[in-house]
Amino acid sequence: MNLIHNLSKAELAEVCLSFGQPKYRSDQLWQWLYVKKASDWESMKNLPSDLRDKLIDKFSLQSAVTDKIDGNEDETRKVLAKLPDGECVEEVLLVDGDRKTVCVSCQAGCKFKCAFCASGQAGFTRNLEAGEMIGQFLLAEELFNDRINNLVFMGMGEPFDNYDNVMKAARIINNEDGINLGARRITISTCGIVPGIKKMSEEGLQFELSVSLHAPVDELRSRLLPVNKQYPLRELIPVCGDYAEKTGRIITFEYTLIKGVNDSPALAEKLVKLLRPIHCHVNLIPLSPVAEFDGVPPDKETGPMFVELLTDSGTNATLRNSRGSAIKAACGQLRYAEREE
Numbered sequence: 095m096n097l098i099h100n101l102s103k104a105e106l107a108e109v110c111l112s113f114g115q116p117k118y119r120s121d122q123l124w125q126w127l128y129v130k131k132a133s134d135w136e137s138m139k140n141l142p143s144d145l146r147d148k149l150i151d152k153f154s155l156q157s158a159v160t161d162k163i164d165g166n167e168d169e170t171r172k173v174l175a176k177l178p179d180g181e182c183v184e185e186v187l188l189v190d191g192d193r194k195t196v197c198v199s200c201q202a203g204c205k206f207k208c209a210f211c212a213s214g215q216a217g218f219t220r221n222l223e224a225g226e227m228i229g230q231f232l233l234a235e236e237l238f239n240d241r242i243n244n245l246v247f248m249g250m251g252e253p254f255d256n257y258d259n260v261m262k263a264a265r266i267i268n269n270e271d272g273i274n275l276g277a278r279r280i281t282i283s284t285c286g287i288v289p290g291i292k293k294m295s296e297e298g299l300q301f302e303l304s305v306s307l308h309a310p311v312d313e314l315r316s317r318l319l320p321v322n323k324q325y326p327l328r329e330l331i332p333v334c335g336d337y338a339e340k341t342g343r344i345i346t347f348e349y350t351l352i353k354g355v356n357d358s359p360a361l362a363e364k365l366v367k368l369l370r371p372i373h374c375h376v377n378l379i380p381l382s383p384v385a386e387f388d389g390v391p392p393d394k395e396t397g398p399m400f401v402e403l404l405t406d407s408g409t410n411a412t413l414r415n416s417r418g419s420a421i422k423a424a425c426g427q428l429r430y431a432e433r434e435e
């Protein structure tokens with residue numbers, strides 16, 4: 095059955111029109127879905143019962159329910175969300191003062207096999223529909239019992255491998271008559287799919303873009319992110335530069351620090367040179383160990399040293415902590431663990 099949350103505002107209006115209903119009925123329905131965030135049809139009291147019956151007949155309202163929760167209510171929680179067909183995906187809920195962030199999945203599994211990612215190891219099952227991503231967002235608000243003020247498409251899956259559905263979900267969540275989450279509070283993260291970055295640069299949107307870099311040289315990057323063989327740095331970096339120029343937005347590059355692999359001063363220097371032409375910020379994150387990858391986090395002093403090398407050379411950089419590693423919050427780990435048990 096089709097998910098009602100798959101429909102854009104215009105599509106919802108068409109559906110209501112096809113049911114012989116005036117335009118304002120679709121506005122009322124939109125309000126129930128995205129302002130009042132109704133989780134059952136019965137509560138939509140101002141809709142005529144024949145419209146509700148038709149909607150119930152054609153559409154499903156529930157797109158994600160909680161299957162399992164790990165973690166601490168005050169900090170990081172990892173949720174296994176069950177989709178209508180029984181498939182499970184992960185989302186991570188992070189609290190940092192007033193900042194409430196949800197990291198949603200866009201695919202069940204992933205094709206890209208990044209070395210230190212459990213999703214990549216577990217294989218690909220299917221793309222998620224827009225409504226299933228919105229469902230994860232609404233589920234997170236229900237679990238927080240509060241509004242989410244940041245959304246990142248950084249869970250399982252590669253957003254640019256499911257481009258249209260991800261953009262549709264982001265646009266619906268951004269719609270000012272509904273959830274109205276600001277575009278700059280929505281981040282799309284990619285492992286470096288060049289055509290996706292090009293396409294997004296032409297959308298005229300203000301969503302944030304984050305690119306997983308992890309190495310400043312091709313040989314090493316191809317080992318960590320096999321997608322680099324298809325889209326090497328000589329293609330990726332110029333496209334990121336074009337994106338920053340066209341949109342006026344700062345790109346974030348994610349760089350996971352792995353001891354003895356990509357954390358040397360020489361590589362920090364290469365990173366500075368590589369990114370010099372781009373208006374960007376580098377997020378340095380110590381590795382969260384996963385069973386399938388034998389890398390370990392850097393020594394305690396390496397992270398601050400690496401960040402200092404970057405900032406001293408004029409590259410904006412921040413060292414983040416890898417919150418959530420204790421609850422398997424590196425992408426794909428919870429779902430993968432479920433499969434293994």
Ligand code: SF4
Pocket residue numbers: 204205206207208211212213214215249250251252285425426
């Ligand atoms: S890091 Fe992202 S793109 Fe890479 S395998 Fe994991 S989910 Fe896929």
